Amino acid sequence: MKLHEFTASRAVAAIRRCEVSSEDLVRALLARMEAVEPQISAMLHVDAEAALAEARARDAAPPSGPLHGIPIALKDNLSVRGQPCTCASRILRGYRAPYDATVVEKLRRAGAVLLGRANMDEFAMGSSTETSSVRATRNPWDPARAPGGSSGGAAAAVAAREAFAALGSDTGGSIRQPAAFCGCVGLKPTYGRVSRYGLVAFASSLDQIGPLTRDVRDAALLFNAIAGHDPHDSTSLSDAPADLSSALGRGVRGLKLGLPREYFLKGIERDVEESVRRAARELEKLGAEIVEVSLPHTEYAVATYYVLATAEASANLARFDGVRYGHRAEKPSDLLEMYGRTRAEGFGAEVKRRIILGTYVLSRGYHDAYYLHAQKARTLIRGDFQQAFARCDAILTPTTPTPAFKLGEKMQDPLQMYLADIFTIAVNLAGACAISLPCGFVVRETTLPVGLQIIGPWMREETIFRIADAYEQATAWREEAPPL
Amino acid sequence: MNYEAVIGLEVHVQLRTRTKMFCACANTFGAPPNTQTCPVCLGLPGALPSPNFEALRLTALTGLMLGGAIAPRCKFDRKNYFYPDVSKNYQISQYDLPICVGGELVLPRENYPKDAQKTVEESRRIRLVRIHLEEDVAKSFHFEAATGVDFNRAGAPLMEIVTQPDLRSPEEAFAFLSTLRLVLLYGGVSDADMEKGQLRCDCNVSVRPVDQEELGAKVEIKNMNSISGVRRALAHEIERQMDVARNGGRIAQETRRWDEAAGATFGMRSKEMAHDYRYFPEPDLLPVVVDSWIDEVRRAVPELPVARKERLMRRLGVGESNAEVLVADRELADWFEKAAATTKNANGVANFVVNDLLRELGAAGKPLVESPIAPEALGALVDLADAGRISSSQAKEVFAEMFRSGRAADEIVVERGMEQVSDTDAIGKLCDEVLAVNAAMVAQIREGNVKAVGNLVGQVMKRSQGKANPAMVNAALKEKLGI
Numbered sequence: 025m026k027l028h029e030f031t032a033s034r035a036v037a038a039i040r041r042c043e044v045s046s047e048d049l050v051r052a053l054l055a056r057m058e059a060v061e062p063q064i065s066a067m068l069h070v071d072a073e074a075a076l077a078e079a080r081a082r083d084a085a086p087p088s089g090p091l092h093g094i095p096i097a098l099k100d101n102l103s104v105r106g107q108p109c110t111c112a113s114r115i116l117r118g119y120r121a122p123y124d125a126t127v128v129e130k131l132r133r134a135g136a137v138l139l140g141r142a143n144m145d146e147f148a149m150g151s152s153t154e155t156s157s158v159r160a161t162r163n164p165w166d167p168a169r170a171p172g173g174s175s176g177g178a179a180a181a182v183a184a185r186e187a188f189a190a191l192g193s194d195t196g197g198s199i200r201q202p203a204a205f206c207g208c209v210g211l212k213p214t215y216g217r218v219s220r221y222g223l224v225a226f227a228s229s230l231d232q233i234g235p236l237t238r239d240v241r242d243a244a245l246l247f248n249a250i251a252g253h254d255p256h257d258s259t260s261l262s263d264a265p266a267d268l269s270s271a272l273g274r275g276v277r278g279l280k281l282g283l284p285r286e287y288f289l290k291g292i293e294r295d296v297e298e299s300v301r302r303a304a305r306e307l308e309k310l311g312a313e314i315v316e317v318s319l320p321h322t323e324y325a326v327a328t329y330y331v332l333a334t335a336e337a338s339a340n341l342a343r344f345d346g347v348r349y350g351h352r353a354e355k356p357s358d359l360l361e362m363y364g365r366t367r368a369e370g371f372g373a374e375v376k377r378r379i380i381l382g383t384y385v386l387s388r389g390y391h392d393a394y395y396l397h398a399q400k401a402r403t404l405i406r407g408d409f410q411q412a413f414a415r416c417d418a419i420l421t422p423t424t425p426t427p428a429f430k431l432g433e434k435m436q437d438p439l440q441m442y443l444a445d446i447f448t449i450a451v452n453l454a455g456a457c458a459i460s461l462p463c464g465f466v467v468r469e470t471t472l473p474v475g476l477q478i479i480g481p482w483m484r485e486e487t488i489f490r491i492a493d494a495y496e497q498a499t500a501w502r503e504e505a506p507p508l
Numbered sequence: 509m510n511y512e513a514v515i516g517l518e519v520h521v522q523l524r525t526r527t528k529m530f531c532a533c534a535n536t537f538g539a540p541p542n543t544q545t546c547p548v549c550l551g552l553p554g555a556l557p558s559p560n561f562e563a564l565r566l567t568a569l570t571g572l573m574l575g576g577a578i579a580p581r582c583k584f585d586r587k588n589y590f591y592p593d594v595s596k597n598y599q600i601s602q603y604d605l606p607i608c609v610g611g612e613l614v615l616p617r618e619n620y621p622k623d624a625q626k627t628v629e630e631s632r633r634i635r636l637v638r639i640h641l642e643e644d645v646a647k648s649f650h651f652e653a654a655t656g657v658d659f660n661r662a663g664a665p666l667m668e669i670v671t672q673p674d675l676r677s678p679e680e681a682f683a684f685l686s687t688l689r690l691v692l693l694y695g696g697v698s699d700a701d702m703e704k705g706q707l708r709c710d711c712n713v714s715v716r717p718v719d720q721e722e723l724g725a726k727v728e729i730k731n732m733n734s735i736s737g738v739r740r741a742l743a744h745e746i747e748r749q750m751d752v753a754r755n756g757g758r759i760a761q762e763t764r765r766w767d768e769a770a771g772a773t774f775g776m777r778s779k780e781m782a783h784d785y786r787y788f789p790e791p792d793l794l795p796v797v798v799d800s801w802i803d804e805v806r807r808a809v810p811e812l813p814v815a816r817k818e819r820l821m822r823r824l825g826v827g828e829s830n831a832e833v834l835v836a837d838r839e840l841a842d843w844f845e846k847a848a849a850t851t852k853n854a855n856g857v858a859n860f861v862v863n864d865l866l867r868e869l870g871a872a873g874k875p876l877v878e879s880p881i882a883p884e885a886l887g888a889l890v891d892l893a894d895a896g897r898i899s900s901s902q903a904k905e906v907f908a909e910m911f912r913s914g915r916a917a918d919e920i921v922v923e924r925g926m927e928q929v930s931d932t933d934a935i936g937k938l939c940d941e942v943l944a945v946n947a948a949m950v951a952q953i954r955e956g957n958v959k960a961v962g963n964l965v966g967q968v969m970k971r972s973q974g975k976a977n978p979a980m981v982n983a984a985l986k987e988k989l990g991i
Contacts, residue, residue, distance in 0.1 A: 103554045224553040228791035258558050339586050342597035343551045386786035
């Protein structure tokens, strides 16, 4: 097996046994990038020299942690001291973060090497990476198709074997949906489980950082490294996450898994639904009990999300004004013009659309009808999950209603694009945790992966890892690699 | 027609905390621009706020001192507006769930301007709307071709106190701010120096005919940097509005800027539309459960100036004017109480503190902490005088020497041979000598000119070189004269 085909866990073991060096791994991945990036465009910035220097430093030092010497790619909205952090936006061109995000600090402490920055939808607003101001990333399974988004670059890099693992962020499905489209594993932890300090905010009450990996055990490895309380993030949970090692390999016997009836109604493509139902039967065979549950307010999730997320975004993105960093319009005649032109030039169409929408729903006279209503709907949606989890240990759904769509297919119709996240959005609104992993393939022009979403109760990551691991061990989907 | 003014205040107070409201930067002033900053207070992408508990505590303490209702839970909100001094283009503030609602401040006469104290209405109560906590903004500096922003102050904890429109005159506004300032100093909440911007006040003022219920158009005035400046600005603005009203004009609702040098207010560029701040709950911060720590703050509420003045007068027998001077400065009152605790004659101590100590400190340009006389040493001096060992004029002399050298009173008294003669025999002997050489006067006294005794007392004192106890001399003479 070639080095770039390793999983993170395998690479960890190889380094531990001194079969390879960290530098070998970085070189292998850089070579792989050189080979496939022209087709995939997963990465935005890769500082090869810096990564190699970090790797050599790790090789020279005694083993420092569970990720010693392992290169990890980062979505371009995570702050790394001295590195660009553009969020794939023109407005942050030239900006270099002067500090490390908490997850970056934790990765360093675990011994990881920072490999480079992955493409994304501009400010994480999009489901295809097509809103990136730089270029769209292509799906390794079919370069004519989108890798999903907004963490599409991270998912494509992992799927194309350009990185063993990556960190992304998930506000409404931005880790899980590209994981499903690219055939990898993506985890959205419980809200508050992973510190958001240093993650450029899209919607603060929904954002979570999580791993994108080749398999479930790698996801557990990264989750262990980045989870935990952080005094710099007031919304981070104070209790320590459970140790996942006991969850892996434990099987699903005795677990009750719910299939929400509202997720199998309309819009879902028949073969996608069939893949998920097959996965449920597989888990049943492994000893789980399948029950039907109801999430009655599902139909309001997308609308609720686009009110709350845009409202928060309109304030979060206000700081990009040309005053202190990033792009500034040339020769403005006054302050107002500087604001206006800087933002007109710096933001792309989708970001502007969401800022305008968010500003509108918070405006006097509309605030109660939109923002307040959406908050109430959010409470109902959270309640749905609470009731469902009283009846089951976890919920099984498709991650997306369709496999990867074609680049350009939905760019003219924002509503169609928003519906690509219909099965993932409610989880962010509820604050629960969820993982997406491959559960089969469907054939369009080419073979495309399908994602199974396992949603768990708050702070019960070990439950969804237990189920995902049992399913993965019983099936062989992770053996499949994209035809590159 | 007679008009009256209606005034409400919005007071911003910088809290005395070690660090800023939402980050670990030092909450200090005077450092070179932009050196007290970090990703959080600069609003860099990805930075998050974490609340300063001490600032919450001080705000709750202020609420308790002012008799407000402390909310069991409060939360922070985002107030959205674009301006270069707001690093995130939203300010973290409190909108609909402030930490404190209501409260009031009673205005004691002595806190009015000196020239207005005779005519003021007793004990005006000014109701408060609310007290909340927010982050301060940066400071802009306008140069010829550019504007610079210093973020050292950005993110400093700022408490806002909003009054009901209960004030009726510039003098009441003056008294309110003076009284509030004292409360803030007593609580250790803020250094509350208006000239340093630690206390800032915007005034909302309108005028209306005296018999009218409805309020007139509200004008907001800004940019006053002293409490007397607030008084002057209000006096000018009320006069201006009344002139407009009397001449049948219409007062525009606007914001006006006080120009201290010109002694006038000027309209500021009016904004086309009313601001819509689009408040919404700050998602980066959890609601604050005040209930879980408020009892601890309750125990820390200090005795306030008004109560302290009462106690000094009632319990310690301090005269009213002395008590007023003492409580106006918490440190001074504390110093006084330490001294008073060592003697029975508290008002004697108060006299020395208010008259002599303050004068000497002022002349020497020293703060109270550098007083060469310790509180206990002053108590000892007062005891010496009360025991009749020195006269009151000698006590003044000893005080001056104590201040000069920092030595103890009894040491000085012994060294200067000041000790009074209280020996009955010795005094009797001196009296006999004086009576013997003043036969004519003795005769007059015996005929009823009792006043002349004073002259004889004076002569005895002179013969004793001032050391005789005057009261004993007086008694002895009267006895010998049979009156």
